[in-house]
Every structure is written in C-alpha cells, then in structure tokens.
Amino acid sequence: MAGDIPEADRVGDLAHPREVYDLFGHAREAEAMDEAFSSGHMHHAWMITGPKGVGKATLAYRLARRALGAKASGPEPLSAAPEDLVCRQLEGLAHPDFLLIRRPFNDKTKKLKGEITVDEARKAADFFTRSASGTNWRVVIVDSADELNINSSNALLKTLEEPPKRGLLILLVETPGRLLPTIRSRCRRLLLRAPSADDTASWLVTTHGLDAETAKRASVLAGGAPGRALAYAVSGELAVKDDLDRLLAGLPRIDRSAAMRLADQAARKDAETVRKAIMGFLSGYAQSRARDLAADRQGLSQAAAWVKASDALRRLARDAEAIYLDPKQTIHAAISLIEDAASAP
Numbered sequence: 001m002a003g004d005i006p007e008a009d010r011v012g013d014l015a016h017p018r019e020v021y022d023l024f025g026h027a028r029e030a031e032a033m034d035e036a037f038s039s040g041h042m043h044h045a046w047m048i049t050g051p052k053g054v055g056k057a058t059l060a061y062r063l064a065r066r067a068l069g070a071k072a073s074g075p076e077p078l079s080a081a082p083e084d085l086v087c088r089q090l091e092g093l094a095h096p097d098f099l100l101i102r103r104p105f106n107d108k109t110k111k112l113k114g115e116i117t118v119d120e121a122r123k124a125a126d127f128f129t130r131s132a133s134g135t136n137w138r139v140v141i142v143d144s145a146d147e148l149n150i151n152s153s154n155a156l157l158k159t160l161e162e163p164p165k166r167g168l169l170i171l172l173v174e175t176p177g178r179l180l181p182t183i184r185s186r187c188r189r190l191l192l193r194a195p196s197a198d199d200t201a202s203w204l205v206t207t208h209g210l211d212a213e214t215a216k217r218a219s220v221l222a223g224g225a226p227g228r229a230l231a232y233a234v235s236g237e238l239a240v241k242d243d244l245d246r247l248l249a250g251l252p253r254i255d256r257s258a259a260m261r262l263a264d265q266a267a268r269k270d271a272e273t274v275r276k277a278i279m280g281f282l283s284g285y286a287q288s289r290a291r292d293l294a295a296d297r298q299g300l301s302q303a304a305a306w307v308k309a310s311d312a313l314r315r316l317a318r319d320a321e322a323i324y325l326d327p328k329q330t331i332h333a334a335i336s337l338i339e340d341a342a343s344a345p
Helices: 027-038 056-067 085-091 118-128 150-161 197-208 212-221 226-235 237-248 256-266 272-295 297-322 327-342
Strands: 045-049 098-101 138-143 167-173 188-191
Touching: 027 056, 027 188, 045 056, 056 085, 056 138, 056 167, 098 118, 118 138, 118 150, 197 212, 197 226, 212 226, 212 237, 226 237, 237 256, 237 272, 256 272, 256 327, 272 297, 272 327, 297 327
Parallel strands: 045 167, 045 188, 098 138, 138 167
Antiparallel strands: none
16 A cells, blocks of 8 residues: 555555566466567557456556566566566556556545546556656556546547557456447457366465465355455455345345344444445345346346346445445445345236
C-alpha cells in the first residue's frame, strides 16, 4: 500500500502483483509474450483475460519489467530479479516510463471511486506523447478494464486508435464482453485459465505453508485461481462462506437473526473484505442457481428469476462502492434479492 491510501488493485494485505516474481500456472502464455517481444513483433495492446485471481496482473508486470529493461534472472520466460533497478522502480510506482491506470482515490470522501474515471483514462494519451527515458518503451497497465465507464472507455479507445510507437498498453479484464467491441478488436487477447484445484492446493501448501485442508477448500472455492484461493485462505473469507451457506440452506426462508448478524459483521469499520466477500458469494450463488435451472427445461422461468437476481446483485455491489451505500442496508437488500428469486414461481 502506498502510504495510507488504499490501492484499488491490491487484495487485502496480500503482496501486490508488482511485488510478485513467481508466476504459477501460465508458463506457455508468458513464453508467447516473451517470444513476441524478442522477435520484434510486439503488439501495441494486449488484453489479458481470465477469472479473478488467476494471475493476470502478475503476468502483466512480468511483461512490463521486460519491456522496461529489467535483466532476466533465470530460464523462465519474462523472469527478473527483485533487486534489479527497474523492478524496484516498478514496485514503488516510480519508473518514468510506466503508468498504472486504476480506480482513483477520492480525497474528499477518503474512499476509492467506484469506476475508472475519464480523467484517469486520459492520462494514457498524455503519457504516450512523452519521450521514453531509457529503453524507448513506455508501458501502461489498466487494472482492471472492467471498471471503465463509457466515457473512460472512449478516452482509452482514442489511444488505441492511434497506437504510439514503442508504446505498450496492457488491459486486464475479467469479462471482456462488457468492453467496447472497438477496444477488443484492437488488442491481442491472451486468455489465462485457472490450474486445477488440486494443483493450486499443492501450490498453496508448498509455497505458502497452508495446511492441506484449508488449501483444498480455498482452491475448490476459487475454481483453481491461485490468487483468489490464497486470498480466501488468509482473509477469513472461508468463514464468511460457511455463515452464508448455513443462511442459504433455509431458502426460500431466511433466518432473520442470522441475516442481521451477518449484516452487523459487514457494517464494521474494518470489514471491507467481509462486505465484498458476501456480495461476491451471493452473486456467485445466484449465477450457479441460474445455470443449474437453465439446464433443466422445466426450470426456465425460475432460471430467469435467478438471472435477474444476479444482475441486480452485481449492480448493487457496484453502487455500494460507487456511491457508498450503507453496508448494513446493502447486505439486507442483497439477501432480499436472493429470497425473492428463491420464491419465484
């Protein structure tokens, strides 16, 4: 964390991806980037897609280090040593040829804004007009492009329409279908798939020293995405999931006292991780119910109700961050959406 200002692209107390030098599970994708760079056929814009916590940002920073001149530290593609000057500058966001675009901090509210603003997106165009200081490459990472609004998307599109010489734009995206088609068409897409839950569990045990049971639960819950699994394991989100499972087991009725306890927990001052976990788990639950019911033609009408609930939960989560809705009311509203879907005929 830079001082006391929260970073939109950092997960809890985990190391930021620009501080991570080991890449788990994506050697072929890193090799493809390395080959493109080494051959002199580097595309000016990359769109790295994949589920949350799969390693998109970790891979992006490996490419950024290489483009900015960090020396290789081993045989792995795009490897670099933490003590390299370029790496140290990137860790401190102090490299003159690097720009990170993400949701900005609002000095008035003392909270992160809910979207990447147009002013942030416009920084890319200005940045690429400057002369590079050393390697003749300039690098911009957008983390994540899912958080662009229509105005900031159009501002970024202008940069893509007139690609700068020896400029590299890397977009990190979970749901590329929400991006403007004109942005997608101008990027080379690289899809990262999550390793198996078993492989990720083994990685958590050997690399992070977690016990086997916790590692397995976290990996399964994260769908094998290593960063997400690590966050689940160390943040207390597994306990939140247990509480929600017990709550949802009573559907279509909900234990109101249990719901109130969960909302009270989310309303604590330092409970941002809990709030995001609850909203994420509820949205995932709605999506799962919708898929299961859609597979059964007898349940199509109920599936539609769950799709509607999933969309509403996503909007509610976004609004809760963007306009700072009351946390307790937000959780109660989210649970009500689940109840309504469960009661749909």
